[in-house]
Amino acid sequence: MTDKEFVSYLANLIMISKADGSISEEEQAAIAWVYEEINANETDFEEAKRITEKDGYQVTAVGRYSERIRNLEDMIFVALSDNALSDPEKILMRSFAKAIGAKQEQIDTILSEAIARFRAYRATITCSNCGYEIPAAWRFCSECGTGTQAQTV
Ligand SMILES: [Zn+2]
Incomplete structure (x- = not known):
């Protein structure tokens, strides 16, 4: 992915963190864990935070299909970090899943993978x-x- 795509990828994680309020410490730590895994950095994260502060910013699908699926899994991973999925997080997750063309079956698989990954992380x-x-x-x-x-x- 390009730098710009990394920023949008991380912005999606921030958007789901913010769906039920502000970014919690747990969510911030989970996002930092993800950006190290995808080889993004703190500058990308700061830029992502900046763009999500603009009024009306929306989640944006970036990269190849496999990266979009990974992005969805990471969004769920981050959302899980401070509790079970809340309703606003679920709504955002479903609208992103629909935007990238993920089928219900795939969403179920992604969800259980994210939960397994989160348990190992925690x-x-x-x-x-x-x-x-x-x-x-x-x-x-x-x-x-x-x-x-x-x-x-
Ligand atoms: Zn000891």
Whole structure:
């Protein structure tokens, strides 16, 4: 995707965050996680925030079809980060899905993939040494440095 497309892609994530109020801390963290995954950066995110502040800004489909589907999945992922999908988030998700031509079956699949991805993102484990709660993907406890189960042998 081009820089301009990255900005619109992230603007869609911001739009769904804002659908039920302002961007929460959890949503902001989830968006940051997504932009690192797609190789966008903070400048793109700042620009995306700026354009969504314009009156009447609408979600915009960008990139190839596969990128649009990914964008929809990321929108759901971000919306899930501060709670279950709210009605305004669902409405925005459905109108975007319709705009990119996703069928109901696909929407259901995307939704369950986003939920699975979100659970993995949010999962935590308890350190066997000190009992500190840390993200499941971490290889070492941030508190005491003990290796976790995720450590490669
Ligand atoms: Zn520990």
